[in-house]
Amino acid sequence: MEDFSFEEVFKLNDFFEKNGQLFEDTLLTEAVEVKDKINEILTVGNIDLVNNAHRLVVYIIEGREKELEDFATYEGIAWATQSINLSFKLEWVQAIRRTMWDFIQQYQKLSNKMSVENLFELEHEINSRVDAFFNAFFVSYSTYKDALIKEQKELVEDLSVPIIPINSFISILPLIGSIDAERVIILEEKVLTEVGNNHIETLIIDLSGIADMKSDEISGLIKMLDGISMMGCTSVITGLRKEIARKITELGISFDKNTKTIGTLQQALYNYI
Incomplete structure (x- = not known):
C-alpha cells in the first residue's frame, strides 16, 4: 500500500494481537453455523479454525502473499482430504472478513490517523487478499478432490x-x-x-x-x-x-x-x- 506505511501496518497488526480474545469472540458470533462445528472439525480433520483465523489475518494485513497462497493450498488439501462441507469454509472466511473490518473501524476510531484515501486503499488491498486466498483454496481443493475421485474410479478400472x-x-x-x-x-x-x-x-x-x-x-x-x-x-x-x-x-x-x-x-x- 503506497500511502499506508509500514509503521501503520505494524500498529494495526499489534491492535489485532492485543485484542485477540475479543477478535475470537466476535468471529464466533459472526460464524453462526460454523461455531458449533469447530471442535468436530478439529477432531475429524486436525484443522484448528480459530488459530488458523489468526494466522490468516496476519498474512492479509501484512501483505505476505506467498505465505497466503501456500496456506490456502495447505487448507484446500486438508479440507478435500477430510471431505468437510465447503459451506463451512465459505462462511468462516467471510466471517473473518467481516470481523476484520469491524476491528479496523474500531482501530480508526481510537487512532484517528488513517485518511479517507488510506481507508479506501486498505479496503482494496484486504479484500483482494481475501479473494486471492479464496481462489487459491478452491483451486487446491478442487485439484486434490478431483484427483481423489479419479483415483477411486481408476482403482476399479486399472x-x-x-x-x-x-x-x-x-x-x-x-x-x-x-x-x-x-x-x-x-x-x-x-x-x-x-x-x-x-x-x-x-x-x-x-x-x-x-x-x-x-x-x-x-x-x-x-x-x-x-x-x-x-x-x-x-x-x-x-x-x-x-x-x-x-x-x-x-x-x-x-x-x-x-x-x-x-x-x-x-x-x-x-x-x-
Missing part, C-alpha cells in the same frame, strides 16, 4: 496410481483401497517412472486409506521405497495404521534411512509447504 504435484519438487501419492501383488508391481513401476521424469525431490505417500497389507505386499512397498531413495528422492509415509506398523515390526523390516514417517497428511503438508 489400479492406476495418482501422483499429485504440489509444486515443482513435492508430490503426493494417496493410496486407497486394497494393495495386492499386482498393484504393488504397478505402484513400483509408475512411481519410479514419475520420480525420474518429474524430478520429484519429496514424495508424500499417504496410507490412511489402506486398512491392511499382507507381508509380501509390505515387502514390495519397502522395495519401492528403496528404489525411490536410490533415485535421490525423499519419501514421507503418512497415515500408517497400527495393523500395518505391527506387521512391519514382526517382519523385522525397517524403512530406508531417507524415508520419514509423519502421523497425518495434514502434518506433512504443514511441515513441507
